[in-house]
Amino acid sequence: MNIKLFAIAALGAFATACASTPPVDDTAPVRAPDPIVEPDPGPVDTGPGYELGSTAHFVEAAGDRVFFGLDRHDLSDEARATLRRQAAWLASYPDARILVAGNCDERGTREYNLALGARRANAARTYLISQGVDPSRVSTTSYGKERPTCMQSSETCWAVNRNAATTLVGGYTN
Amino acid sequence: MTRILVLIAAFLALLGWSGVVTAQEPLRVDVTQGNLDPMPIAVPDFVGVSDEAMRRGADITRVVANDLASSGLFAPVDQEAFIEDITNIDLRPRFSDWRVINADALLVGSVTIQEDGRLVVGFRLWDTRLEEQLLGLQYRTAPENWRRVAHRLADAVYERLTGETGYFNTRIVYVSEGRGIEGEPIRQLALMDQDGANPSFLTDRSYMALLPNYSPSAQEITYVSFLDGQATTYLYNLETGRQEALFASGGAGAASQVDPDGQSLSARFSPDGSELAVSIETRSGHDIHLFDLRTRNLQRLTQHPADDVEPSFSPDGERIVFSSARGGGSQLYVMDRDGSDVQRVTFGSGRYTTPVWSPRGDLIAFTKQIGGQFALGVVRADGSGIERILFEGYFVDTPAWSPNGRVLLFTRGEPRTNGTRYEIWSVDLAGFNLRRLATGGMASDPAWSPLIE
Numbered sequence: 155m156n157i158k159l160f161a162i163a164a165l166g167a168f169a170t171a172c173a174s175t176p177p178v179d180d181t182a183p184v185r186a187p188d189p190i191v192e193p194d195p196g197p198v199d200t201g202p203g204y205e206l207g208s209t210a211h212f213v214e215a216a217g218d219r220v221f222f223g224l225d226r227h228d229l230s231d232e233a234r235a236t237l238r239r240q241a242a243w244l245a246s247y248p249d250a251r252i253l254v255a256g257n258c259d260e261r262g263t264r265e266y267n268l269a270l271g272a273r274r275a276n277a278a279r280t281y282l283i284s285q286g287v288d289p290s291r292v293s294t295t296s297y298g299k300e301r302p303t304c305m306q307s308s309e310t311c312w313a314v315n316r317n318a319a320t321t322l323v324g325g326y327t328n
Numbered sequence: 329m330t331r332i333l334v335l336i337a338a339f340l341a342l343l344g345w346s347g348v349v350t351a352q353e354p355l356r357v358d359v360t361q362g363n364l365d366p367m368p369i370a371v372p373d374f375v376g377v378s379d380e381a382m383r384r385g386a387d388i389t390r391v392v393a394n395d396l397a398s399s400g401l402f403a404p405v406d407q408e409a410f411i412e413d414i415t416n417i418d419l420r421p422r423f424s425d426w427r428v429i430n431a432d433a434l435l436v437g438s439v440t441i442q443e444d445g446r447l448v449v450g451f452r453l454w455d456t457r458l459e460e461q462l463l464g465l466q467y468r469t470a471p472e473n474w475r476r477v478a479h480r481l482a483d484a485v486y487e488r489l490t491g492e493t494g495y496f497n498t499r500i501v502y503v504s505e506g507r508g509i510e511g512e513p514i515r516q517l518a519l520m521d522q523d524g525a526n527p528s529f530l531t532d533r534s535y536m537a538l539l540p541n542y543s544p545s546a547q548e549i550t551y552v553s554f555l556d557g558q559a560t561t562y563l564y565n566l567e568t569g570r571q572e573a574l575f576a577s578g579g580a581g582a583a584s585q586v587d588p589d590g591q592s593l594s595a596r597f598s599p600d601g602s603e604l605a606v607s608i609e610t611r612s613g614h615d616i617h618l619f620d621l622r623t624r625n626l627q628r629l630t631q632h633p634a635d636d637v638e639p640s641f642s643p644d645g646e647r648i649v650f651s652s653a654r655g656g657g658s659q660l661y662v663m664d665r666d667g668s669d670v671q672r673v674t675f676g677s678g679r680y681t682t683p684v685w686s687p688r689g690d691l692i693a694f695t696k697q698i699g700g701q702f703a704l705g706v707v708r709a710d711g712s713g714i715e716r717i718l719f720e721g722y723f724v725d726t727p728a729w730s731p732n733g734r735v736l737l738f739t740r741g742e743p744r745t746n747g748t749r750y751e752i753w754s755v756d757l758a759g760f761n762l763r764r765l766a767t768g769g770m771a772s773d774p775a776w777s778p779l780i781e
Contacts (some may be wrong), residue, residue: 225679260723260741261697261700261723262679262681263681263682263695263697263724263725263726264538264539264725264726264772264773265539265593265594265607265637265638265681265682266637266638266651266658266679266681266682268552268559268593269593269607269609269613269614269635269637272591272609272614273613293589294589295557295558295559295591296558296591298559300513300515300536300554305511305746305747306745306746306747307743307744307748
């Protein structure tokens with residue numbers, strides 16, 4: 155495990171400790187990459203709680219989406235950094251499988267945007283593979299402009315909606 | 329008459345179109361004239377001997393007058409102005425009574441209900457100035473088909489007065505748009521008559537359905553479904569309700585050639601209905617494919633690294649227009665049906681998408697995006713690059729031709745505080761007669777059926 159991964163694991167442990175009632179099920183094996191020193195569960199009641207290997211953990215540790223310029227499907231430096239964190243996270247959860255969905259702003263025609271969304275998803279997928287993620291773990295889809303996260307007709311919203319969003323679809327902790 | 333001819337000539341000159349139009353008929357409306365001078369037509373309530381027949385006659389009259397008015401080429405005269413009370417359509421009207429209220433044409437009709445319940449609908453179309461009958465027809469039909477008869481009657485009147493085939497006895501499939509309880513997008517296919525009557529849903533709210541297209545027989549549609557989690561081309565039989573995914577991964581035949589993650593998009597029928605042109609995604613991008621509906625053979629027509637999408641056949645089936653980013657920005661290209669002889673047909677700045685070949689063959693409708701605005705336009709298919717803009721606005725998408733190639737439906741979007749509002753609008757080929765289609769709520773992606781037999 156390299157230093158970066160260790161840092162992520164430590165961050166996860168810290169976040170778990172923040173939960174007022176750590177959601178541990180005694181009857182089921184806990185999925186975790188390495189033995190983690192369980193901090194003293196003191197009366198801390200602030201911050202979100204999530205399990206290691208969960209979607210929330212993935213979002214917190216890596217970031218689940220990368221953003222694109224107007225009418226573009228090439229990756230910015232910031233997008234590459236996010237995808238490298240995603241690849242690192244996936245390396246520590248080797249059973250996890252992901253779906254990368256390409257999204258577009260509403261300022262384009264429908265089929266054009268479905269194609270553009272696919273380009274964005276594939277750009278992210280190709281980069282993840284270049285960072286060591288096995289291709290069989292990464293599927294893609296395009297929602298075009300059909301699933302915007304921001305509904306207003308403004309440039310701020312459109313920029314948010316131009317993304318490739320990664321979701322865990324298997325081999326992760328619910 | 330002279331006045332109409334002058335207008336036609338002026339209009340053709342305006343468009344830069346060659347050819348001389350000579351009007352042989354006493355009354356003639358040129359469809360390219362737009363709404364510069366709609367022809368006044370009087371349509372008294374169709375007569376009937378029983379109360380039931382009279383009610384049905386009034387219903388049919390309303391549908392016919394609405395059809396004619398919606399074309400922008402006819403102006404039904406207010407019934408309040410009528411002088412003569414038509415009671416028998418087999419008697420010659422008092423033409424002076426109709427001329428004095430400026431009705432150039434007079435449409436009278438009757439409804440008879442037979443003992444078996446069937447309707448007999450007859451009509452006569454008169455030229456009030458020449459005092460001549462232009463057309464007289466009779467239809468017999470099951471009572472529930474009264475709207476179909478009304479539309480066919482309106483088509484007959486339109487055809488007699490314009491020389492063009494009508495488009496009123498048609499249906500429209502479109503996407504009904506909404507939002508669910510949790511804000512999730514709802515995109516359902518819906519079907520209605522051309523005038524908004526008889527609406528129904530074809531798909532439910534559980535998955536998104538987009539981009540429908542009609543088969544030449546009007547019995548089937550293709551559309552893009554998200555039932556399987558990604559855009560997949562479906563074939564939907566409107567008579568049986570049966571539907572199938574054409575290119576789902578892991579299937580037999582054509583499906584085995586498609587990458588598991590490859591989406592398949594809007595498929596358009598060849599004019600004979602035997603093939604589909606469709607853009608299918610591979611890892612390297614989107615390419616135009618030809619799919620034989622009988623043999624299930626899938627043939628790749630384009631190989632360019634840029635995305636090739638939105639194919640549409642020419643009416644002779646020999647050529648296919650599509651949009652592609654191969655020249656940088658998205659532009660329109662035409663190729664032979666085997667993928668050879670690719671010619672660029674648009675050259676303007678901005679992004680050209682959604683090409684649809686006119687049923688008349690000479691024009692291709694498109695959406696153009698430039699400077700934060702959208703436009704609906706037509707360009708000559710011959711590569712001359714001559715284009716004409718019919719409508720400009722905040723958002724335009726998915727043009728669809730009327731079966732006679734004189735009217736376009738399209739998705740129109742306008743910004744609202746809670747997001748863009750989408751509706752379906754129509755405009756004629758001259759850029760006149762802009763109207764909203766009578767859909768219930770938000771709507772997009774119109775597909776116009778052929779004339780229904």
